[in-house]
Every structure is written in structure tokens, then in C-alpha cells.
Amino acid sequence: MTTQRLPSWRPGPAREAILSFLDGIDAVPVDDRVAYLDNDGTMWCERPAYVQYGFFLDFLRRAAVNDPALALRPEFAAVLDNDTAQISEIGLPRIAGALAALFDDRTPAEFAAAVDDFAERYRDPARDVPLASLVYQPMLELIAELRAHEFTVGIVTGGGTEFVRRVSLRLYGVPPELVVGTMIGYSFTRDERDRPVLQRTVHQMGAANEGPAKVANIQSQTGRPPILAAGNSGGDREMLEWAQASEHGGLAILIDHDDADREYAYESTAATFQDAEPITAVAERLGWVTVSMADDWEQIFAVASTPRA
């Protein structure tokens, strides 16, 4: 190739380790060249709030206009008031379940349309940029470099599978079947003309796709164990260890949010997964590649393409 590889990555041990790993990839059969990249905090910015939380909040606000009784439910009152103490007391799983249930009985197509509508309108609350500008430019370049080496690239998320599927094709070129997240349930019913209808239901919702579940779900849903994985939080730990333990000798990449000036600086933990040891310490102990956003990335955010007219 004549173009520079990973152009937004500064020279240093992280870029070096990734390119060196890819330079040795000829020894790995193409079918086994699989990478899974976590979404929130790895592929795109997860602060000041998860994008999917913004999606639910946007939908709830508009639904509450038509149905004021919604705002009286404790879960929704806490969210609408942004009452962090109440949210914490009620607990994120119960809040998330209540928000997901707003879409109960919707078909997959109706839910997809709601995500599309939101994605077109969304502006990041802190930086006032469109959705595509939340994505990390160096990670798009990593995907391009992986594909140049005939990798199959999947996305993994603690968030909702169907939400991330809808944006993954548009933002990353990753097809729906390679997105592994938390599963909504579906019930099969029939309409008045006896035609089949599939409807969302939280009642058969899967467990949160965090920690060990990420590993089991990648295997169950796609049958594709990764030889490269990237993540940023305690919820990615088992997946990163699993990729590293590949019989081919895998690569585990940890994105460290240490750039308060250009992005955010925070210790990455998953709400659902409490670990005594900071994930950066785990990375160092186990020999993962730690990516310092401050030091290793020349450019952080992707420049959004012109919105569709």
C-alpha cells in the first residue's frame, strides 16, 4: 500500500504492537482472522452519557407529552429529572428494563425506524456534533487496516443489540449479524389477517452482555472466537483475555481514556461489573496493548460526512 497505515496513530508502542501483530497475520487462516471491538468508549464516545440512553430519553420525553402519566412512574421520573441519586437508588438494570419496555410490541422495522430517526437528529450534548462525530477516527483506521488483512470485524456492546446494529452498518460497515449485544426478546404473533408479526418484549430479554457473557454470546451468536479484541472497561476483561488466549496468539487492546483536554479522563469500569483491580492495571499485568488517547492518537474524533439531504 502506498498510503500510510493508521495515519491518526502516533508512532509509539501501541501502534507498533498492532502493526507488528498484523505483519505476522499470514500464519493465521483467513477464516480465523476475527476481531471484536467494543462499542461504547472503544469505538465511540460514551460521555457525558451513553448514546442509547440519549435515544431512550429522547423517546421518553416525546412519549410523556402525549401520555403525562408516564412521567409519574418512578423509573421515568428519575430519568426525566436527571435525578442521579434516584437513578442510583432504583438501579440501572431496572431503569434500563423500563426504558426498553417503552418499545414493547414494536416490530423490528418500527424500532429500526425509531433509531434511524434519532440518529439523524442527534447532537452530542457536550460538543454539539452529529452522531458520526462521536466515532474515534483511529478506530475507523484500525477497522480499515484489519479488513485490508482480510479480517472479519464484529462489534460487541453491553447495550442493546438491535440499537447498535442499526448504527453499525452506517458508521463502521459492520453487518447486523456481526453485532453481539444485550438481546431483547421477541414474541411471534399474527395480525387480523393472520399474517405473522414479530414484536419486541422485555419479558424474554437476555442478561446484560458484559463480562463473561460477552465471551459466551460471541461464541453462541456468531461462532467466531476473536484473535484480536479491543475494549475499554471491566466489562470487556474476559473478552480481552479470551482473544489473547487464542491458539494463534491473540492481541488484546485496551483504550485508556486519559485525555481530559480533547475527550474525557476517567477510570473505565462497567456499571455491571465491579473489579477491585483497575482495568489498566489488569492490562499491564497481562501484557495487553494499552492505548493512551492522549499520547497515541493524533486525532481523536472522526469528521462527520455531510448529513444526508
Add this chain to the structure above:
Amino acid sequence: MTTQRLPSWRPGPAREAILSFLDGIDAVPVDDRVAYLDNDGTMWCERPAYVQYGFFLDFLRRAAVNDPALALRPEFAAVLDNDTAQISEIGLPRIAGALAALFDDRTPAEFAAAVDDFAERYRDPARDVPLASLVYQPMLELIAELRAHEFTVGIVTGGGTEFVRRVSLRLYGVPPELVVGTMIGYSFTRDERDRPVLQRTVHQMGAANEGPAKVANIQSQTGRPPILAAGNSGGDREMLEWAQASEHGGLAILIDHDDADREYAYESTAATFQDAEPITAVAERLGWVTVSMADDWEQIFAVASTPRA
């Protein structure tokens, strides 16, 4: 194209309907061109016994040599004696669960190696041909024609997902993430060196992937609703109706086993799904494309390529 399309399909209403559907496919966005094809009885022969049953039986016979106590378990005794009355009394779900549990604690890689080993050795008990010769040549041509029209082609099965994944890439060129079947459970553990290990377990096994479950599982696992589906039994009914009900106007194809001379003649029902109305009558009533193996297929079985040396 200069080559003839669907060369093993005889001229007639079935071939006509499929080609006519594909001739109009330009109106459908490429991302929505999705086909799901059932495996047993649709892609390959399911008589005199399911291939996966042969796989389990082969494994059980060899395991019982090392561990004679296995043969004393009622489920296994019935299978080893081919005692159909006993099998029927115990029930297929319990038998299937006991057979699947033979692989409990195996890793995905160990299970895959067992399938590969079996696939290399397998001979059809009735015709004494290798695995690849169980596949229907006209269905391979249908897959080729679908791909020529930029379809994403998936495989759906009432059998085990991981078993079919291992043969789908080899036989149909369908990658693991596009195989939707009955899920085994996985448990995440660690070895003596604290490295992550994923092990099979029947304790979190999913429900049988038949009937409405096929629809829900295709959506959940792949997010890809089909606009074309092919099946052969009552267990495929909901999937076929779902494909037909696509907003793009879908095509449902039923393979009718009506050729006792060249294959088998039987009314296709799924053991797990009893319907009062024969599936061929459902097909006629709902306007599906019914494929008569006797009339519509000039050649039935694929000629196996030379086995690997």
C-alpha cells in the same frame, strides 16, 4: 451471464417463479436481500436419519467402548439398540439432551474437531456416499443464483447450531454467523493457569429452533429478516410465512419429498411441531412455491468432490 441459470431445475412453474422473483430484485436494496434456507430435508437429505443423529450415534458407540456403563443409561440403550419404541417412549427431546450432554465441558474447538473428524469419515447408511453427496445439487445452484443477485444467504436448522456451522462453510460457503439453529449453552471458566476457557453445557441449552422460534431466533441472532425462505416441514411454516409477508413481497419455497425412486417420498412434518393440515396443503393455500423433487429437479444429489488426501 452466458451459463444457464439453475441448470438442474427442469422448466416448470417452480423454476419459473424463482427466476421471475430474482428478475424483479433490482427494486430491493442490497442490504435487504436476505435468504434463509432450512438444512435437514431442504439443503440435504434427512433420511434414513438426521446426519447429526449419526454424529451423536457414532460418538456414543465409541465412547461406550471405553465406558460400558454409558450403554446402561435408558436413553443411550434405546439409541444403541435402535429401539424405536423405546426412543419414542422416552421422547426425542430427552434423547437429544442426553446425546448433546456427551459433549458437556468440551470447548468449541474440541467440538469442532469432533465434527470435522466425523464429516471426513461419514458414509450415508443407505447410499454409501460421503457427506457432500447428501446435498441437493439444485439447492447449491439456488445459492449461487441468489449470490449472483447479491443476496446474503443464511442457513436455519432445528438441529444444533455449532454442528451445522461446522459443515455450512465447507458445503455451502455460509459463514458461522449466518447459521441459526438450536443453541447449546456455554459456561465461562478458567484453567489452572487462570486463562479463560469456554465450555459447552446442556444446562443453558436453548429451546428447539422450530416453528415460531425460527423466526424469533433469525431476528435475534442475525437481525436479518429474509425476503426468501425455503423449507420442507411444519417446523418451517412460520419462517416461510414471515418471508412471504416481507414488505418487499417475499418468496416462500417448499421442498416436497415426492420422489421414492431417486430420494424418499414422505409427508414432511417436524417432530416438534404437529399441524393438522399437511404442509403441502398450507403451501397451496398460501401461494408458496412448491418444488416437486420428482418433477422439478433433473438431478437431485450433488456430486461430491474428491475427498481430501
